[in-house]
Amino acid sequence: MIQLIRGFKDILPGESELWQHIETVARNLFEDFGFSEIRLPILERTELFKRSIGIDTDIVEKEMYTFPDRKGDLITLRPEATASVVRSYIQHKLYAADPVQKLYTIGPMFRRERPQKGRYRQFYQINAEVFGVDSPLMDAQMIFMLTAFFSRLCVTDVTAHINSLGCPECRPDFKAALSDLLKSKKDQLCENCTRRSKKNPLRVLDCKATSCREAMADAPSIIDYLCPDCASHFETVKATLEKQNVPFIINKQLVRGLDYYTRTTFEIQTGSLGAQNAVAGGGRYDGLVKALGGPEQPAIGFAIGFDRLVEITDLKDAGLENRPDIFIAALGEQSISAASTWAGDLSLSGIKTEMDMSGRSLKSLMKRADRLNARHVLIVGENEIKEGAVTLRNMETKEQLSISIKGPIDDLVTNIKEKFGS
């Protein structure tokens, strides 16, 4: 038997209802905050990710699914969506209509990481990105919207961590201080970090290797190096979050794994997922639009890890299961034939209908109705057809009602709807 590729997974009925529910909550909330959906391709030119995420990052160095297409062009299954959103914003000159664009996108991403709980090679993200606003009030609003999203899903074991990574003006001083420390600790660094430490010392700060973590325990904090503009930007983000009653922790270690960030960065972390504790992450990337060939436009965004969110969302009581309102148990050829046309009309009228066409006995049909957890069973036997009335059985109360089938089908649908109403 051919099996799934390692790190990939199927989302089966029973679970897909929760995915749909989460997606609906995200769409409704983001649209209320003025966001519009953008749908993007899954394949992009490899260059796009190299130039945005950065060539010294884990994602670009080791995790991308990159291959030449038949003409030899290097293409990559997107490891994240921000680069594509920026590409699209520039390519379609979305800024010309209005530099402020609020976009969201939902879909699969691909990273060839070592699979484990909460970490997959194909995973899903819900992204929101805002272009054209540099005000720190927008940073606070994004974090506010993100935390509201978790509240709407009743996910409570989450904490917002925030940090500032400064800007091209203040970061060089911080990098210089970090490089000095790295030089003195060079024997403790892992192979990757030894190589990266000269070009991109910031990456050492989020290396997971124990020796690097120990070496970085007393690393300087970028917050102490912020220029006056970045410092005041960060102060306003914090003050606004406080005003909006959004609890947060300042996490000076939060450098994020992608190179494009400037100023505010944030993560939503949970205690319920073990090592893979980030359920969402994001931040400002004021230089990226320009770096990818667009106009100078600030931007900020985040991505929610959909798979991880599903693992910590408990909506057992939300009535999400996809169960039939009516299961039609038709007995005998004539009844099956008549009822099969009703089944379509009932479904069209918005009543979730399932019909068994196998011609099995009433006992086995009732068993199947039970298995599907049907709310009602419509019993249609040869006698019922002759007498012009079918039986609707409520599977919870066991109450039975007789419904006339003498009139046109609309009458049957209306009658059933009325019975549901009662």
Ligand code: HAM
């Ligand atoms: P990221 O931190 O790489 O950021 O990913 C965001 C979220 O995606 C993570 O917090 C995690 O929940 C989920 N995630 C990442 N990798 C995996 C995986 N292998 N399996 C399951 N879930 C995973 C970004 O991707 C940025 N583009 C976020 C952003 C948007 N920044 C600005 N705008």
